[in-house]
Structure formats: C-alpha cells, structure tokens
Amino acid sequence: MQLRTVILDIHTDGSMAVTIDGAPHPPPEGVPAWVRGSFPQVIDHASEDRRVPVRVEVHEADGTSFTELLPARPPRKTATESAPKRKREKPAAPVLVEVTGEGFVPGEDVACCLIVSHTDATPHGTARALLDPKQATGADGVVLVGRISGTVVTRSLP
Numbered sequence: 001m002q003l004r005t006v007i008l009d010i011h012t013d014g015s016m017a018v019t020i021d022g023a024p025h026p027p028p029e030g031v032p033a034w035v036r037g038s039f040p041q042v043i044d045h046a047s048e049d050r051r052v053p054v055r056v057e058v059h060e061a062d063g064t065s066f067t068e069l070l071p072a073r074p075p076r077k078t079a080t081e082s083a084p085k086r087k088r089e090k091p092a093a094p095v096l097v098e099v100t101g102e103g104f105v106p107g108e109d110v111a112c113c114l115i116v117s118h119t120d121a122t123p124h125g126t127a128r129a130l131l132d133p134k135q136a137t138g139a140d141g142v143v144l145v146g147r148i149s150g151t152v153v154t155r156s157l158p
Contacts, residue, residue, distance in 0.1 A: 005055045006046045010036070012061040020046045039148050040107030043070065056148070068147060070109065096130040101144040101153030113143040121146065127153070 009017040015033035018025040047054045050073040059065045104121035112129040121127045144153040
C-alpha cells in the first residue's frame with residue numbers, strides 16, 4: 001500500500017486549501033470552501049475510508065504546523081463473514097466503563113490511553129470510550145487524545 005500525503009493549508013478566515021499527493025483537491029460542488037470541520041471528510045477520501053495509510057501535514061495561518069501519520073485500518077468483516085457457522089451460546093455482556101470528552105474534531109480518531117482501544121469522535125466533536133474494567137485493572141485514570149485536533153481530555157476511573 002502506498003502512503004498518501006495530504007496537505008491542509010489553513011487560512012486566517014478558517015477556510016483551508018487541500019492537496020492530496022501534490023494535486024489540488026477542491027471541495028465538493030455546492031460547498032464554497034473546505035473548513036476545519038471538513039478534516040474527517042478529506043481524510044476519509046484521501047485514505048479511501050482508512051484503507052490506505054495517510055501522512056497529514058497541517059499548516060496553520062500563524063505559521064505553526066504539525067504532521068500526523070494515520071495508518072490504514074484492517075478491513076472490517078461483513079455480516080456474512082462474521083456470522084458464526086453453528087449456533088453458540090451467547091457469552092454474558094461485559095460491564096463497561098464509559099469515558100467521554102469534548103472538543104474533538106468531528107469524526108477524528110481518538111486514542112484512549114491506557115492505550116487499550118481507539119474510538120472516533122461523533123459529528124458533534126464528542127468522544128466516547130467503553131472500557132472493560134478488566135482492561136483498566138490497576139489504573140486510576142484514562143486519557144483521550146484527538147489524533148488530528150491534539151485535544152487531550154483526562155478522566156478518573158471509578
């Protein structure tokens with residue numbers, strides 16, 4: 001798989017210019033300009049819905065910049081692939097610990113540290129992680145880290 005490069009040049013008005021592998025990538029018809037909230041849409045397009053790894057460079061209007069590498073995700077199984085071939089007894093549902101945070105870019109990948117899982121931000125920029133208490137044994141807190149926004153939220157565990 002070839003690594004793609006996405007460059008996001010943020011302008012002072014909040015709009016942004018997008019290039020993918022050096023070629024300009026204009027916004028869809030009817031959309032006047034890309035904006036920060038378009039990050040997930042741009043990344044999903046460039047990565048073919050996370051099937052291709054992407055290097056993202058963000059150049060802010062104030063001259064700062066950052067780079068992020070987003071790996072491809074393993075393909076998800078379809079319902080027919082994941083359906084059991086014979087009937088099995090359902091295991092008891094685990095009791096989960098919910099951790100939430102706000103301030104993320106809608107749809108961005110959010111790391112859940114003790115790094116036991118990842119989650120995606122909702123279209124409203126809220127992230128929610130459900131942790132099996134067994135995963136958090138001995139831990140007294142969890143950190144949610146936005147992979148694009150850099151937003152960091154810490155929460156104590158019960």
